[in-house]
Amino acid sequence: MAFRSLYRAYVRPVYWVAHGLLHDASDAEDVTQETFLVAWRKLPSLQLVGDSLLPWLVTVCRLQSANRMRRQMRDRTREVHGDLDETIPSTVDVEQQIVDADLVERILAEVDTLSELDRRIFRLCAAEGYGYQAAADELGVGHGVVRNRLSRIRTRVRTALKEST
Structure with a gap:
């Protein structure tokens, strides 16, 4: 009762x-x-x-x-x-791997220039796939903080990549 x-x-x-x-x-x-x-x-x-x-x-x-x-x-x-073995290509495109590795390197170089909080937001949301609220809970900040900062981070990285090409 x-x-x-x-x-x-x-x-x-x-x-x-x-x-x-x-x-x-x-x-x-x-x-x-x-x-x-x-x-x-x-x-x-x-x-x-x-x-x-x-x-x-x-x-x-x-x-x-x-x-x-x-x-x-x-x-x-x-x-x-789960079905990773079936999705592995039978041929390897070395040129594409080099281009992809260069892109990742440029993105990470730009991310390294961010503040500690922004780097953690990028890692959680972009690299580990956290949603805004899950990342906010993990970092102890508000949902809006994560959403707004991630938007700015993406814009900054896109702009830096366009300028470097």
Whole structure:
């Protein structure tokens, strides 16, 4: 009976936190349920510091959301690289490899001139495939900061590449 009251009191804010992190209603519902499952398991040993369980539930929700994002990223990577043997070309275009290596080198040289935060944003979003919110959570900055800085980084790199050709 007490858990039902807890659930009813906090399910909506927990859901909206999950939805804000995941940007998908179905995933947010799943994470909300996972959050309350963790709460159910840990409630007997929980020592409440303040008057509300919401901060603790939000923390659990954020961790569950991060776990889901990592799992989805792993699944996408497996889908892309799962049949790698079939996608390897039978002939190697050495000239194209040299052009590609030169392009990568020029991009990385430009990225090296960026601030530490911008280099980390580039690494997470462009190299590791993080979404804006996942990168923001990892870096401890806002979603808008990542989105705006990444846009500026891309423009700067494109401009530098055009100038060097």
